Amino acid sequence: MAYVSVKGGADAIANAKELVEFYRLRKRTQPLEIKQIQSQFRLAIDKVMGEGSLYAPEYAALALKQMEGDVLESAFVLRAYRATLQRRYYSDIISTREMFILRKISSSFREIPGGQVLGPTRDYTQRLIDSTKYNESPEEIDQFLKEFDGKIDREKLVDVNTYNKVIDLLKAEGLLMPAEKSYDKTVKDVTLEAIKFPAPRSVTLQMLARAESGGLMALAYSSMRGFGDGHGTIGELRYGAVKVRITDTKGRKRYIGSINVTECEMITKINTTKESKIPYFAIGYGLVFGQNETKAICMSILERGIRSGKKENPSNNQEFVLYHTEGVEAMGFTNHLKLxxxxxxxxxxxxxxxxxxxxxxxxxxxxxxxxxxxxxxxx
Amino acid sequence: MEKTDYILINCCLNELQQLVTSLENNYSFQIVKEPSLGLTMIRAEDSVESQEFYLGEALTTDCEVSFGDTTGYGICLGDEPVRAYCIASIDALMQSNLEIPELQNFLTEQEKKISMAEAVEYNQIQRTRVDFKMMEQA
CATH class of the missing domain: 1.20.5 (Single alpha-helices involved in coiled-coils or other helix-helix interfaces)
Incomplete structure (x- = not known):
C-alpha cells in the first residue's frame, strides 16, 4: 500500500514543531551545554557518529540535544548534515596497528602482545543503579579527578607503546585461512553508487560500519544462537585512537587529527572443505567509530557469516543483513507508516x-x- | 611535517592563537581561503586480508593563508576554524624557511606538554592491565 501526497496542515505542523520544543523546555531546567553532552554522553555520541557515518563529536552532541536523546533520530540528522558538505579529502588507510591503545582484550589467548588491558569498561562491574550520581557536585568531580591523577607517579612513567596484533600469532603459525582469491576486491562507496547484490566485500564492511547497532546485534545474536554461522571467539578487541592523514593540495602528507575506533577480529574455525583437507581459522572483521564494542563484535560475526556463502540463514545473507540493518532507512520506512x-x-x-x-x-x-x-x- | 602537524593539532588552542596573534605583528598573512567545513572520507582495511573499505566520513576544517609568495594549508578534523587558520599561517611561515625562534620554542614546549599528557594517560590506562590466571594456577 503506497502513501499519497496531501496538502494542508501547514499551521498544525508548525504548531506541532513548537509543541515539541515546549515539552523539551517546559521544566525550565538549565540548558544542556554541548561540551557537557560531549564529555558525559561519550558512548551515545559514539553510536550517533557510527550510525550517522560522520565522525563529528560536537555535532553528534548537538544532534542528541536537538532530538532529546533519540540516537536513531540523531544519526538521521547527522547524515542529513553530512549531505550538505563537500567531500574534500580521502584519508590514507588508517592503521589500527599504530593505535594509541585505550583498551585491548582477547578471549582466545590469555597472553597477548602487551598484555590484556581492560581500559575504560563496565564489563566486570555490576549493573546496579548508582544513587551517588543523583546529586553529583562539581566539587566531587574535582576531588575524583585529583585523586585519580595522584594514582600514578609522574617521575616513573613508562613509555607509550604500540602493540602487535593477536591475529599475527595465528598468521605466523600458518593457521589462518589463506586469502580467498576469487572474491570481488573492488572498493566501492555506497554513498556514491547504488548497491547491487552480490556486492563486493568493501560494501559489506562499509554498510556494517554505518549500520544500526541494535539491528546488527539482533542478527548476530540469531547467528550465535544457531540460526547462522555459529559462535566465534574474539581474537582481539581493541579500542583507541588512530591517526588520520591526508595529502594536501601541494602533495604533502599531512596529519589532521585522530579518531577513536573499536576493532574486533572474530576467530571462527573452518572445518575441512572439498577444496582444502586441512582445517583452519577464519577471521570476521569489525571496525566502527568510537567505543561501540557490541557493534564491532556483531559486525565481525555477520561479516564472517556473509562470507560463508551459506545463505539458508538470514544472518548469512548479504542482502538481508545489509538492507535490514541500515538504521536510517529502516526507521524512515517504519515511520512512513504514519504518513x-x-x-x-x-x-x-x-x-x-x-x-x-x-x-x-x-x-x-x-x-x-x-x-x-x-x-x-x-x- | 607530521611532527609539526601533530603538535599544532593537539596543542592548547588558546596558546596557539596567542602565538599566531603575536606572529601577525611581525609577519603579514593574507587569508586566501577562509576556514570552512568539509568532509574527509576515512579509508580503512581489514587486518588480515587488507581489504580496503570506507569506514565513514569525518568533519574537517581547512583554510589557506599566504605569506609572501607561499601558501600555507591548515587542515584539521572537527569544526576548528581558529586552529585551521593558525596551522595555515604557521605552514606558510615554515615554507619560507625563516628562522623564527618564537615558533620553534612554542613547538618544543608544546611537544613536551603533549608527550607528558599522553604518557600520563597511557600510564593510567596501563593500571587496568590484567594477568588472567587459570583457576588451577590461583
Whole structure:
C-alpha cells in the first residue's frame, strides 16, 4: 500500500514543531551545554557518529540535544548534515596497528602482545543503579579527578607503546585461512553508487560500519544462537585512537587529527572443505567509530557469516543483513507508516466493503432459496 | 611535517592563537581561503586480508593563508576554524624557511606538554592491565 501526497496542515505542523520544543523546555531546567553532552554522553555520541557515518563529536552532541536523546533520530540528522558538505579529502588507510591503545582484550589467548588491558569498561562491574550520581557536585568531580591523577607517579612513567596484533600469532603459525582469491576486491562507496547484490566485500564492511547497532546485534545474536554461522571467539578487541592523514593540495602528507575506533577480529574455525583437507581459522572483521564494542563484535560475526556463502540463514545473507540493518532507512520506512495513506486505504476499504456486501447479498439469496425449499417441503 | 602537524593539532588552542596573534605583528598573512567545513572520507582495511573499505566520513576544517609568495594549508578534523587558520599561517611561515625562534620554542614546549599528557594517560590506562590466571594456577 503506497502513501499519497496531501496538502494542508501547514499551521498544525508548525504548531506541532513548537509543541515539541515546549515539552523539551517546559521544566525550565538549565540548558544542556554541548561540551557537557560531549564529555558525559561519550558512548551515545559514539553510536550517533557510527550510525550517522560522520565522525563529528560536537555535532553528534548537538544532534542528541536537538532530538532529546533519540540516537536513531540523531544519526538521521547527522547524515542529513553530512549531505550538505563537500567531500574534500580521502584519508590514507588508517592503521589500527599504530593505535594509541585505550583498551585491548582477547578471549582466545590469555597472553597477548602487551598484555590484556581492560581500559575504560563496565564489563566486570555490576549493573546496579548508582544513587551517588543523583546529586553529583562539581566539587566531587574535582576531588575524583585529583585523586585519580595522584594514582600514578609522574617521575616513573613508562613509555607509550604500540602493540602487535593477536591475529599475527595465528598468521605466523600458518593457521589462518589463506586469502580467498576469487572474491570481488573492488572498493566501492555506497554513498556514491547504488548497491547491487552480490556486492563486493568493501560494501559489506562499509554498510556494517554505518549500520544500526541494535539491528546488527539482533542478527548476530540469531547467528550465535544457531540460526547462522555459529559462535566465534574474539581474537582481539581493541579500542583507541588512530591517526588520520591526508595529502594536501601541494602533495604533502599531512596529519589532521585522530579518531577513536573499536576493532574486533572474530576467530571462527573452518572445518575441512572439498577444496582444502586441512582445517583452519577464519577471521570476521569489525571496525566502527568510537567505543561501540557490541557493534564491532556483531559486525565481525555477520561479516564472517556473509562470507560463508551459506545463505539458508538470514544472518548469512548479504542482502538481508545489509538492507535490514541500515538504521536510517529502516526507521524512515517504519515511520512512513504514519504518513497519510488515505486514498489507498480508502480504495482497500471500498474493496472490502464491496466484498462484504456481495457476500451478504449472496447469503441472503441462498437463505431465500433455503426458506422457499423449506416452505415447499412443509406443504 | 607530521611532527609539526601533530603538535599544532593537539596543542592548547588558546596558546596557539596567542602565538599566531603575536606572529601577525611581525609577519603579514593574507587569508586566501577562509576556514570552512568539509568532509574527509576515512579509508580503512581489514587486518588480515587488507581489504580496503570506507569506514565513514569525518568533519574537517581547512583554510589557506599566504605569506609572501607561499601558501600555507591548515587542515584539521572537527569544526576548528581558529586552529585551521593558525596551522595555515604557521605552514606558510615554515615554507619560507625563516628562522623564527618564537615558533620553534612554542613547538618544543608544546611537544613536551603533549608527550607528558599522553604518557600520563597511557600510564593510567596501563593500571587496568590484567594477568588472567587459570583457576588451577590461583
Amino acid at each position: 497519510p495513506h488515505y486514498v489507498t486505504f480508502q480504495s482497500g476499504l471500498n474493496n472490502v466493503r464491496e466484498s462484504v456486501k456481495r457476500n451478504q447479498e449472496e447469503t441472503e439469496d441462498k437463505m431465500k432459496v433455503y426458506k422457499e425449499l423449506a416452505k415447499q417441503q412443509q406443504q
